[in-house]
Amino acid sequence: MKQKMSFREIRYNEKREKILKNAAKIFAKKGYERASLEEIANQLKLTKASLYHYIKSKEEMLFLIQLQAIQQLRKGLEKVLQSDMDPVEKLTVAIQNHVKTVTQKHVIGALRQQELILPRKWRNEIISERDNYEEMIQKIIQEGIQKGIFNSLQWKISKMAALGALNWIVRWYSPRGALSDDEIADAMVDFILKGFLKNRESI
Amino acid sequence: MKQKMSFREIRYNEKREKILKNAAKIFAKKGYERASLEEIANQLKLTKASLYHYIKSKEEMLFLIQLQAIQQLRKGLEKVLQSDMDPVEKLTVAIQNHVKTVTQKHVIGALRQQELILPRKWRNEIISERDNYEEMIQKIIQEGIQKGIFNSLQWKISKMAALGALNWIVRWYSPRGALSDDEIADAMVDFILKGFLKNRESI
Numbered sequence: 001m002k003q004k005m006s007f008r009e010i011r012y013n014e015k016r017e018k019i020l021k022n023a024a025k026i027f028a029k030k031g032y033e034r035a036s037l038e039e040i041a042n043q044l045k046l047t048k049a050s051l052y053h054y055i056k057s058k059e060e061m062l063f064l065i066q067l068q069a070i071q072q073l074r075k076g077l078e079k080v081l082q083s084d085m086d087p088v089e090k091l092t093v094a095i096q097n098h099v100k101t102v103t104q105k106h107v108i109g110a111l112r113q114q115e116l117i118l119p120r121k122w123r124n125e126i127i128s129e130r131d132n133y134e135e136m137i138q139k140i141i142q143e144g145i146q147k148g149i150f151n152s153l154q155w156k157i158s159k160m161a162a163l164g165a166l167n168w169i170v171r172w173y174s175p176r177g178a179l180s181d182d183e184i185a186d187a188m189v190d191f192i193l194k195g196f197l198k199n200r201e202s203i
Numbered sequence: 204m205k206q207k208m209s210f211r212e213i214r215y216n217e218k219r220e221k222i223l224k225n226a227a228k229i230f231a232k233k234g235y236e237r238a239s240l241e242e243i244a245n246q247l248k249l250t251k252a253s254l255y256h257y258i259k260s261k262e263e264m265l266f267l268i269q270l271q272a273i274q275q276l277r278k279g280l281e282k283v284l285q286s287d288m289d290p291v292e293k294l295t296v297a298i299q300n301h302v303k304t305v306t307q308k309h310v311i312g313a314l315r316q317q318e319l320i321l322p323r324k325w326r327n328e329i330i331s332e333r334d335n336y337e338e339m340i341q342k343i344i345q346e347g348i349q350k351g352i353f354n355s356l357q358w359k360i361s362k363m364a365a366l367g368a369l370n371w372i373v374r375w376y377s378p379r380g381a382l383s384d385d386e387i388a389d390a391m392v393d394f395i396l397k398g399f400l401k402n403r404e405s406i
Contacts, residue, residue, distance in 0.1 A: 164370065
């Protein structure tokens with residue numbers, strides 16, 4: 001049973017969220033390395049001391065934004081896994097969910113930066129969340145194989161090829177570029193499904 | 204016309220190469236962030252001062268190893284582009300070349316680390332080399348489209364999907380893992396070609 005949050009806690013969390021969203025935008029614009037806590041505080045008209053009340057370091061911001069993005073990925077997939085869609089539909093929605101999540105303005109700057117630079121404790125949390133997410137993708141693929149729709153040959157490599165194609169998007173996508181997230185999602189669905197399907201006609 | 208190198212220059216370069224190979228192994232083993240110049244010097248039985256004669260910083264090592272890997276990728280493709288292979292064969296060899304290059308023991312540790320952490324001057328050199336490489340891949344895809352073998356729909360996104368699948372390998376491949384580089388290369392060829400081909404029968 002979840003305990004009810006006090007008004008103070010709700011306000012604290014809202015403020016923290018606002019700080020994170022702002023930080024993420026600055027990361028996307030200037031790159032994580034060149035962004036400074038001072039700048040993030042200035043933009044929000046906070047002193048560095050009051051910023052510190054909510055978040056202790058740039059690394060903590062990076063960690064929290066990455067964590068929220070991966071949790072959003074997982075939440076998006078949970079509904080899909082519980083549904084009665086067939087594996088092709090499930091994988092389609094999973095790919096769309098992935099593209100939509102990583103291309104969001106307020107996460108792309110943080111996802112461009114690898115979790116490798118985080119302190120071990122936080123890095124391990126990100127890796128464990130990501131492992132969970134990858135297992136959910138794996139369940140969809142295995143269901144497709146069991147139902148005879150997906151290729152079973154080297155499916156683990158195909159899974160990593162698909163995740164690589166999707167995770168790499170943050171390295172080349174620009175929210176101000178010529179391609180919309182919808183176009184990218186559609187093309188990724190097409191490309192990745194072809195890799196998994198036994199018969200192309202099933203698309 | 205290339206000038207002939209003196210014996211001294213040749214020896215200097217050989218020594219530098221040896222240092223880089225060693226550094227790369229330590230990066231792969233401990234991670235770039237946790238590796239230290241002291242450790243690299245110790246392994247080669249050099250003082251830090253004599254190491255400094257060849258290479259000035261850990262960042263310079265990272266830069267040089269990444270640069271060599273991308274140049275190796277390009278060299279591998281140059282021959283392919285000049286050949287009279289058909290686009291399917293060209294893309295096949297390009298994918299094999301990519302997998303073989305990035306999974307090498309002495310480069311994987313450096314490629315796992317993003318070029319984003321490099322000083323701007325070096326980062327730009329890496330990005331420019333990579334752009335050149337991506338243009339070569341693009342030529343193969345465009346040839347396939349012109350000959351009516353590859354799909355033209357959203358081929359730029361397909362190109363980035365393929366490069367993402369390939370570049371992501373360094374994030375999950377382990378030289379001591381269950382999968383050999385040959386198996387990964389074969390599976391990647393299969394997965395990526397399916398994404399590009401109009402008719403699967405052409406594989």
